[in-house]
Amino acid sequence: MNNKNIQLATVGGGCFWCTEAVFQEIKGVENVVSGYSGGKVPGHPTYREICSGLTGHAEVVQITFDANIISYKDILVIFMTTHDPTTLNRQGADRGTQYRSVIFYHNEQQKGVAKTVVKEVAVYYENPIVTEVSALDMFYEAEAAHQNYYQNNKTQGYCSFVISPKLAKLKKQHANKLK
Template sequence: MTNKNIQIATFGGGCFWCTEAVFLEVKGVEKVVSGYSGGNVPGHPTYREICSGLTGHAEVVQVTFDANIISYEDILIIFMTTHDPTTLNQQGADKGTQYRSVIYYHNEKQKEIAEVVLKEVAPYYENPIVTEITALDKFYEAEDYHQNYYRNNKEQGYCNFVITPKLAKLRKLHADKLK
């Protein structure tokens, strides 16, 4: 039996249903929780409040992974290549600050790695990367019906037209990193 090196990454890349579905397929990922971070109102926000765009929160996922199997750098590269980090406050038809591209770092080492990864992937994009790199303050778990959304709602229109193509892109770009 090997010792695990459990770490947590938190980031937002548009709708958390998409990002969650991507990371649930990655080798070394033990758990993915959809939630909210980065807001400026007191208390535990609700999905309805987040969707108003008035709370300042982003839809995010918190990814628990074994760094002995997949590195934080690889997690970030997958994140940066499975959403569009060049559109400010938008992913596809989803618009608003809650859909911003953001990396919430848990420590200085994660911050340093995030800065390096953004510089490394920047040349692959036609437009400048707008992904924020910010210290994690608080993470609020989203309501139960948001957890494992894709797995529980594959036939839903949004899943078919938005999430399924993202998963196809993941499988094409990162087949060696999948379960």
Template sequence: MTTKNLQLATFGGGCFWCTEAVFQEVKGVEKVVSGYSGGNAPGHPTYREICSGLTGHAEVVQVTFDANIISYEDVLVIFMTTHDPTTLNRQGADVGTQYRSVIYYHNDLQKEIAELVSKEITPYYENPIVTEISPLDVFYEAEKEHQDYYKNNQTQGYCSFVITPKLAKLRKLHADKLK
């Protein structure tokens, strides 16, 4: 029996429904929780408050993964290639600071790896990478209706037109890393 080496990664790549759906398909990922980080408003923010753009929080996911199966570096490469890390405060039609591209690191090693991955993938993009790399302060879990959103709402328009194509891109680019 192999002991698990569970670690956390926290990042935002636009709408958390998209990022959550991507990582739920990745081999070695144990759990994905949608939530909010990086804001300055006191207390536990709500989805409505986040959507206003006034709290400073980003929509993020917190990924629990087994580092014996998938490395933090591979998790970051998947993250950086399944959203657009070159658009400031925007992913497609989702616009605002709550949709920023951000990696919240949990320790110095994660910071170092995030900076390295960002530098390594830069040549693959025409525009500069604008992904923020910051220390994780607090992670607030989003409301229940935002958890497992794609799994529970696949026929909803946003899911069909935005998330399903992201999953197709994931399957094309990272087939060897999927469950």
């Protein structure tokens, strides 16, 4: 008998390579797909178009998780504490609307949880949280080269200097949630 409660979460916290690597480490997460959401330009965008900042899309990940193992709220708490939700359209050296902090909710229940989590974690930050909470319209899967990026490129400079420290922070802050 299958006792799984499979749900989706879609979030953007800067570069999707970082966010993907974080959630691939979490118990109950079955799949993480890098992609794009939140833009106003029709059609399936490309990475090059997204990087221009002209499409309005954000780099996001869509997380498939078993809510019997990890809750949507826990997913969002991990998300909000493994990137900087106080910088508008920026994460580290990555700048532009494509790198904004955003939670795309899939239903009204997720919307309520998202707003609650944003409010609850705000007390831990010196600056105001700028994370956008919006309804998911469309999710476009990114090109194959962007999937499992950290796993496939651990020795690449960006992975060593940006993603590896995020994973170390994750292990320190959320050890009980790791696979």
